[in-house]
Amino acid sequence: MKYLNKLLPFCAACLLIACFLSSAQAQEAELTIKAENAVARAAQDAPVAKSVVRGRAVYDDTNRPVRRARVMLLDMSSRGTQRTGMTNGSGEFQFKDVPAGSYVVMVDAAGIITPVSFIDLEDAAAEKINLEEIRKNFDEVVVNGTNTVNVKVRARRGGAVSGRVTYADGDPAINVRVNIMRKKDGKVVRFITNMNPSALLGIQTDDRGMYRIAGLPPGEYILSASETIDHTGEASARDDYMGMGQMFGAGSLVVTYYQGTTKSGDATAIQVDAGQESNEVNISLLDRGxxxxxxxxxxxxxxxxxxxxxxxxxxxxxxxxxxxxxxxxxxxxxxxxxxxxxxxxxxxxxxxxxxxxxxxxxxMDISSEEEGDGEEEPEPAATPAPTGTxxxxxxxxxxxxxxxxxxxxxxxxxxSEGAIVSGVVTVEGGRPLPQTETYFMLESVSGERLTDGTQQNVQPDGRFTIDGLPSGAFYPNVFVAPGDKYYVKAMNAGGTDLMQNPLVVPESANINNVRIVLSPDAATLSGRTLSANNTPVSGVQFALIPADPNKWRTRISYLFGNSEGNGSYSVSGAPGEYLIIFLGGADNPRAVNEAWIQSRAAGALRVTLLPAQRKQMDLTVP
The missing domain is CATH 2.60.40.10 (Immunoglobulins)
Structure with missing residues (x-):
C-alpha cells in the first residue's frame, strides 16, 4: 500500500499532461473559474452526449492510412477531457456519445506532429497555454451533442534529429539522457513531443551512444546531453519515488550542449523542417572537475x-x-x-x-522501506492530540x-518561522454560514507561486487559519461552492480595508484579526461566447473588471469567465458595473493588474449587474 501511495504523484503528473488543455484555465481560476464552471453545471443541464465523431486518419504526404494507431479526441474547452481509441487496418476510427463542444483529433504515431508538441512546459506551468497555435495547426471538430460528424485527419510527419553522444575519449555514452528544447523569442523552452512512454520518459542513448528524436514541428532547437549522476548518493524512496526520478531524468547538473558548451545561450541551434532529418548532430561530453x-x-x-x-x-x-x-x-x-x-x-x-x-x-522515518511478505500492514496507531502551543x-x-x-x-x-493569518467569516444580517464548502485563500501580490497551505477550509463557526506563510503582501478572498449565491461584501484586518488594499504580512507575524462579511445576493451573468458569424466559440477567457478605476488595484474585485464546449459561460460575483475584457491566447489571468486594465479599458463592453440578478448576455468574441 505504501508503494501504491508513492505512485499517486506519478499518475497525477501523467494525467495532467494527458489533460493538458485544462491548463488553459489560469491558476487563480482554480477557484474563480472553477466556481463559474460549477455555476454553469448547476444552472444548466449536462451537455447532451450523443454525438458521434467518426473518420479516417491518413498521412498528409502520401494519403495512405495510419494503421493501428492510437487516436485521441481532445476537448478544447476548460473541461479538458479526452477520449482515446484506435484506428483499424484502414485508418478508420469512431468516438460515440460525445458531448457538445469543440475538439481536436490527435493521432499518436511515431514521427507524427501532435498538439502536445506545441506546448511549452514553462507556459503550461504558468497556465498560459496559447491554444491559438494549436487551432492554427490542427482542425477543430465541433459537435452539438446529437449529430454525427465525419472527419478526415491528416497526420503530418515532423522533422527529426539524430546523432551520437560520446565521452571525451571517444567511448560511446550509453544511457545518457538527450534533451531537446525549442528556441523561441530568444529564449530556450522545454516541451515534449508526444504523450507516449518514450516522449514522457525522455530520450536515452542506446548501446552505441546513438539517439533519434522525431515528430518535431518546424523550428529551431537546442540539443544537450545530461550525464547520469546520482548527486545525492541516496537510495531513499522518499527522495526518488521508487527510482522514478532517475527514470525520468531527474536533475543531472552535468550537462553538455551542442556544440561543446555548458551554457544554453552559447549552444548551436539546429534548424528542423517538416519531414526532414538533421543527422550527425553529435555531442562530445565535456571533461570537467x-x-x-x-x-x-x-x-x-x-x-x-x-x-x-x-x-x-x-x-x-x-x-x-x-x-x-x-x-x-x-x-x-x-x-x-x-x-x-x-x-x-x-x-x-x-x-x-x-x-x-x-x-x-x-x-517520520525516511530510511529505505523494505519489501514485506505480501501481508497488509497494520494501520498506524492514532496520533495523540497535541498539547500546549x-x-x-x-x-x-x-x-x-x-x-x-x-x-x-x-x-x-x-x-524563518512562517506567519499566521487567522480570522472569522460571517454572513450579513447575522444569517448562518453556507452549508457548502467554504474556503479562505491568499494569493501573492507579486504573482509568486506559493507552497501548499494558502487555501484552508472555513470551519462551521466561521473561523479559519493559514500558517507557514512567507512575509509579503497578499490578496485574501473567500470561495463558496458552488459560487453562484455568495460574494465578499466587506473584508478588513484592524484598520485596513482589504477590499481596497492587500494584506501585508511581516516575517513570522501572527495576524488574527481578519474579518470577512459575505452577502447572499451575488449577481450572475451567463450566456454564450459567439463568433462574428454567430456560432458558439469554446475556451474563451474574459475578465469582468469593475468600471470604477479605484477598484482596479486589488484583485478581489476581478471576475473571470471561461466558455465551455458549447460556448456557454456563467460568472457570479458582487453586483455593480463592469467592463468586459477578453483575454488573448497568450494572456495569463494571473498577470491581470491595474496597468493591464488601463491598456484595455477604452472601448470595453460594459454591463451592470444588480443584487441577486440572473442576467443573460451573449458575448461576441473580437
Missing part, C-alpha cells in the same frame, strides 16, 4: 538544525533540462537528523538552492550559491 556542496539547514530563531528539510538545486547558467514531473525536478535531497545535507559531483557554476521546510512536527511551520527559502574551483562544505541555510 566536479565539486561537493554540503552544509546545514537551521531554524533562524534558535539556530537549531532542521531535519527532513528538502533541497533542490538548479543551475543558473543554462536552461532547465530537468523533467517536467515534480518528483524528477532535482537533484534533490533531504537533511538528516542533524540538519545536514550533501550534494556531490557538481561542476563549477552558479546555482539556486530551493529549500522546502519539513512539515510541522514531522517525525503547536509547532510553527517554516517558510521555504531560495538561496544562490557559486561554486568556483573548490568544494563548499560549510554552507548554512536559515529558515
Amino acid at each position: 566536479l565539486r561537493t556542496l554540503s552544509g546545514t539547514v537551521v531554524a533562524r530563531h534558535d539556530r537549531s538544525p532542521l531535519k527532513f528539510a528538502r533541497l533542490t538545486v538548479a543551475s543558473k547558467d543554462g536552461a532547465s533540462t530537468s523533467s517536467p514531473f515534480p518528483f524528477a525536478a532535482g537533484p534533490n535531497t533531504a537533511t538528516d537528523e542533524q540538519g545536514r545535507f550533501t550534494i556531490n559531483e557538481i561542476p563549477d557554476g552558479s546555482y539556486t538552492i530551493t529549500v522546502e521546510p519539513p512539515y510541522a512536527g514531522e517525525e 503547536p509547532k510553527r511551520k517554516f517558510t521555504r527559502k531560495v538561496q544562490d550559491v557559486t561554486i568556483n574551483g573548490s568544494d563548499i562544505t560549510d554552507l548554512t541555510i536559515t529558515l
